Amino acid sequence: QVQLVESGGGLVQDGGSLRLSCAASGRTFNTNNMGWFRQAPGKEREFVAAINWRGGGARYADSVKGRFTISRDNAKNTVYLQMNRMNPEHTGVYYCAARPPREVVVTTGVGYDHWGQGTQVTVAS
Secondary structure, eight states: OEEEEEEOOEEEETTOOEEEEEEEEESOGGGSEEEEEEEOTTSOOEEEEEEOTTSOOOEEOGGGTTTEEEEEETTTTEEEEEEOSOOGGGOEEEEEEEEOOOSSOOSSSTTOOEEOOOEEEEEEO
């Protein structure tokens, strides 16, 4: 089992920045690929970004490329999502998730078997 706890959400103005953190405990963190997903009001949960267990292979949704950066610190059992130049379309509940390791990072929720509770991010226009 792995437990995931997100933090860092909140209200930000259009064009602003936030950094989300996801602290992991339980199953060895550094053997998991990690991902961030977003669920906007009235929409299905969608992929945002993911990174492999070694900290490489990062991939992003087209809507966040060049704006968001995913990273991880295996010594701290934490994965981060730095969000810059945000806009109202980035509003939603952000979830981090863990899955067994894979060199090639997938851009869907397939294989993610542990999820956090989510943190709300609101971008005001």
